[in-house]
Amino acid sequence: MAERVRRALRLHEVWLMVSPGNPLKPRAGMAPFAQRVASARRIADGRRIIATGIEATLGTRYSVATLRALHRRFPRTRFVFVIGADNFCQLPRWQRWAALAARTRIAVLPRPGWTRAALVGQAAHRLARHRRRPGALMASARGRHAGWCFVPTTEHAASATAIRARMQA
Numbered sequence: 001m002a003e004r005v006r007r008a009l010r011l012h013e014v015w016l017m018v019s020p021g022n023p024l025k026p027r028a029g030m031a032p033f034a035q036r037v038a039s040a041r042r043i044a045d046g047r048r049i050i051a052t053g054i055e056a057t058l059g060t061r062y063s064v065a066t067l068r069a070l071h072r073r074f075p076r077t078r079f080v081f082v083i084g085a086d087n088f089c090q091l092p093r094w095q096r097w098a099a100l101a102a103r104t105r106i107a108v109l110p111r112p113g114w115t116r117a118a119l120v121g122q123a124a125h126r127l128a129r130h131r132r133r134p135g136a137l138m139a140s141a142r143g144r145h146a147g148w149c150f151v152p153t154t155e156h157a158a159s160a161t162a163i164r165a166r167m168q169a
Contacts, residue, residue, distance in 0.1 A: 004153050005082050008134045008153070020033050037053045054070075058070075062095040063100060064094070067103065081107070083106065084108070101127055105137050106149075107149055110150075131147070131150075134151050
């Protein structure tokens with residue numbers, strides 16, 4: 001999926017950002033951070049697909065704070081926040097989600113059972129005038145609302161929970 005989104009959006013790199021913990025999810029059943037970083041590194045190629053635990057280094061807990069810190073640390077980099085349709089549905093529950101969407105481009109990937117709901121949900125409705133085609137997302141002018149897109153690709157059914165369960169079996 002990372003390579004598909006990289007090509008669709010014509011990105012130089014995709015970072016697999018391993019979070020120390022999602023404030024909206026219980027910690028029970030979550031693999032240890034080091035194990036999750038190691039798993040992401042096995043998927044990454046280290047050149048175009050990069051695995052990182054930078055959120056732990058930055059000491060941020062919420063995506064809006066992480067992205068703000070990344071924008072400060074890499075001021076000339078144009079970031080895209082890539083999330084699944086399931087998370088796009090939940091985006092209005094996130095801390096300062098509208099500020100995140102205004103400053104950072106968002107690419108939404110299809111997820112089984114969530115795609116339709118995401119495309120008609122609260123976030124899609126509130127951000128409707130900022131929606132772009134995947135190929136045009138990076139072309140939006142600086143200083144304007146960052147914009148978002150839906151990346152049409154094959155739905156990937158695997159969740160992080162399911163992947164961890166298979167790895168432990």
